[in-house]
Amino acid sequence: MNKKNRLYYYYRMFKWKILGDRTPIAAAIKITQRCNLKCKHCTWQNKITKDLSFAEWKNIIDDLYKQGVRVIVIEGGEPTLHRDASQIVEYIKSKDIYIIYITNGTQDISTINPDVFWISIDGMRDTHNHLRGPNVFEKMIETLKKNQNKKIISLTTLSKTNAKDVEPLCEYFSQSNLLYGLMFHFSYPYNDIKDPTLNAVERREIAQNMIQLKKKYPKLMNSESYLKTVGGEKKCYPWLLVVVTADGKQQQGCMVRHIEKEDCSKCDMGCYGELSRFYEFKRDTNKFWSKNFGLPRLF
Ligand code: SF4
Numbered sequence: 209m210n211k212k213n214r215l216y217y218y219y220r221m222f223k224w225k226i227l228g229d230r231t232p233i234a235a236a237i238k239i240t241q242r243c244n245l246k247c248k249h250c251t252w253q254n255k256i257t258k259d260l261s262f263a264e265w266k267n268i269i270d271d272l273y274k275q276g277v278r279v280i281v282i283e284g285g286e287p288t289l290h291r292d293a294s295q296i297v298e299y300i301k302s303k304d305i306y307i308i309y310i311t312n313g314t315q316d317i318s319t320i321n322p323d324v325f326w327i328s329i330d331g332m333r334d335t336h337n338h339l340r341g342p343n344v345f346e347k348m349i350e351t352l353k354k355n356q357n358k359k360i361i362s363l364t365t366l367s368k369t370n371a372k373d374v375e376p377l378c379e380y381f382s383q384s385n386l387l388y389g390l391m392f393h394f395s396y397p398y399n400d401i402k403d404p405t406l407n408a409v410e411r412r413e414i415a416q417n418m419i420q421l422k423k424k425y426p427k428l429m430n431s432e433s434y435l436k437t438v439g440g441e442k443k444c445y446p447w448l449l450v451v452v453t454a455d456g457k458q459q460q461g462c463m464v465r466h467i468e469k470e471d472c473s474k475c476d477m478g479c480y481g482e483l484s485r486f487y488e489f490k491r492d493t494n495k496f497w498s499k500n501f502g503l504p505r506l507f
């Protein structure tokens with residue numbers, strides 16, 4: 209990140225903290241909600257089945273940029289099913305916005321070039337296939353092998369089903385060059401979720417263990433500041449993020465509100481957790497965002 213960008217972020221921090229401005233810095237855009245999988249824990253897939261065109265997404269991206277968004281997470285559904293996925297990525301890049309692209313790893317991603325991929329890995333082979341479907345783990349590993357020239361980080365959403373797989377995943381991927389890093393967070397107990405979620409005590413215990421595992425596995429990327437808040441009292445600043453659904457509807461703030469009334473005592477979603485710690489000037493969280501996700505070092 210160059211100095212100009214660092215100054216820009218100081219300017220944004222000044223506006224947020226001193227002037228009380230509440231404009232977002234990041235956006236999660238669901239360019240399609242269609243998906244080729246039917247994961248047990250999914251709340252979003254196929255809720256909207258029609259995709260917007262590239263021209264419509266260009267307008268949305270222009271608008272997000274004007275609002276102050278400088279990091280975009282492309283997600284779904286499986287975003288690769290949008291016929292213009294790579295064009296959308298290139299357009300975002302042309303605007304000097306950092307792009308994170310979330311995929312389930314079953315589709316061809318060779319022609320898509322975001323700054324970083326987050327690939328969904330829900331556990332070791334049996335767990336992953338139990339949650340996502342037969343042979344999905346094997347397909348995802350094939351995708352990793354074919355795309356070793358790309359920066360790919362795993363994203364694991366923890367529930368009662370896969371909590372036991374944290375260390376085996378760290379061990380497995382530390383032995384190979386398939387991933388740049390591993391990132392974990394916790395599933396939210398939406399009313400219609402089929403995969404059993406963890407309670408606050410269990411989440412806290414797992415997060416405390418992860419703080420220890422970070423010493424053994426440097427690829428485990430979550431910031432200690434985020435992990436320390438898991439399962440306990442913390443402040444969330446959900447307005448830092450705006451969510452755009454596949455029909456183009458924008459909603460700044462809490463993602464849960466798209467689906468149902470939120471309950472913060474049950475939530476340890478990593479995107480909001482890590483962004484909120486960044487806003488609180490936690491040094492290790494700033495390092496986490498700057499090393500891996502395009503935000504500059506501010507302190
Ligand atoms: S790959 Fe993602 S969007 Fe598709 S069903 Fe699984 S969790 Fe849902």
Ligand code: SF4
Pocket residue numbers: 444445446462463464470471472475476477480
């Ligand atoms: S439910 Fe989670 S993301 Fe939403 S406001 Fe509460 S803590 Fe933040």
